[in-house]
Amino acid sequence: MNMDFAEKLQNYRKQKGMSQENLAEAIGVSRQAVSKWESGQSYPETDKLIALCELFHVSMDHLVRGVLLEQQELPLGSNDRTTPRDRTHYEYKSKTTWFGVPLIHINVGRGIYVAKGIIAIGNIAIGAVSLGLIALGGLSLGVLAAGLISLGALSLALLLAMGALAAGFVAAGGAAIGVLAFGGLSIGVYAFGGLAIASRIAIGGYASGHIAIGDAVRGAYALAIQNDDIASIHAEQVKALITQEYPKTWKPLSDWIVALFR
Structure with a gap:
C-alpha cells in the first residue's frame, strides 16, 4: 500500500506542477518528509493525508485504497446537495516568480483558502496587491483590509485607510x-x-x-x-x-x- 500511495502522490504532485518543496510548503511539512513519502520510506499522518486530499481534490479512499472518487455531475432535479470540492474551488499560481513569490496567485472557494503572491486574490489574500475577504498587503481591498493603502469594511493602513x-x-x-x-x-x-x-x-x-x-x-x-x-x-x-x-x-x-x- 505504501508504494501504491507513493506512486499516486508523485503523479498528483507532478500533474499539479509542484516540486517536492512546493508540496511540503503547501501542507506544512519538510521537503525531506515528502521525499520519504514518495519513496515509500514513511507514511503521512492522518491530518497530512486530509491536507493532501484537499490539495489534489481526491477522496481519502482513492488516495490510500484506490477507490475512485465519484466525479459524475448530479442529474437535474436531484435532491442530493453534495457538491464535488473541485466545483467550489479554483486555484491558479503563475510560474513567473519574484524572489520566490508567484507573480499572481488566485486561490478562492468555499472554505479557507490562502493566496500569497505579488498579486494575490483569495479568501485570505497576502500580497503587494491583495483582494479577498481578508486582505493583507501593500494595496489591500477586502471586508477586512490591512496594509499600506487599505479599502474595506474594516480598514487599517499605515498610509491611507478607507x-x-x-x-x-x-x-x-x-x-x-x-x-x-x-x-x-x-x-x-x-x-x-x-x-x-x-x-x-x-x-x-x-x-x-x-x-x-x-x-x-x-x-x-x-x-x-x-x-x-x-x-x-x-x-x-x-x-x-x-x-x-x-x-x-x-x-x-x-x-x-x-x-x-x-
Whole structure:
C-alpha cells in the first residue's frame, strides 16, 4: 500500500506542477518528509493525508485504497446537495516568480483558502496587491483590509485607510481614526466630519479641538458658524489662528483648511 500511495502522490504532485518543496510548503511539512513519502520510506499522518486530499481534490479512499472518487455531475432535479470540492474551488499560481513569490496567485472557494503572491486574490489574500475577504498587503481591498493603502469594511493602513471603520495616517469612513481623519465620526490630530474630535484642529457639525470650527464647538479657540452660513467664518481669521497656534503646520494642509472658508 505504501508504494501504491507513493506512486499516486508523485503523479498528483507532478500533474499539479509542484516540486517536492512546493508540496511540503503547501501542507506544512519538510521537503525531506515528502521525499520519504514518495519513496515509500514513511507514511503521512492522518491530518497530512486530509491536507493532501484537499490539495489534489481526491477522496481519502482513492488516495490510500484506490477507490475512485465519484466525479459524475448530479442529474437535474436531484435532491442530493453534495457538491464535488473541485466545483467550489479554483486555484491558479503563475510560474513567473519574484524572489520566490508567484507573480499572481488566485486561490478562492468555499472554505479557507490562502493566496500569497505579488498579486494575490483569495479568501485570505497576502500580497503587494491583495483582494479577498481578508486582505493583507501593500494595496489591500477586502471586508477586512490591512496594509499600506487599505479599502474595506474594516480598514487599517499605515498610509491611507478607507472604509466603514478606518484607521490610518489618513483615514476616511463612517468612523475614522488617524492623523488626518474624515468621517461621520472622526478622531485625529486634524479631524473633519459630523462629529470631529481633534488634538489640534477640528471642523464639523460638532467640533472639539484646540481650534474648533463648526455649528457646535468646544475648544481653546472656538469659531461657531452663525445661521448655518459658513461665510460667517472668515478665511483670514482661520489662517491667523493656524499661524499663531501651529506655525509649523504643513503648508498644503493649512492652505486647504483656509480655502474651505473662502
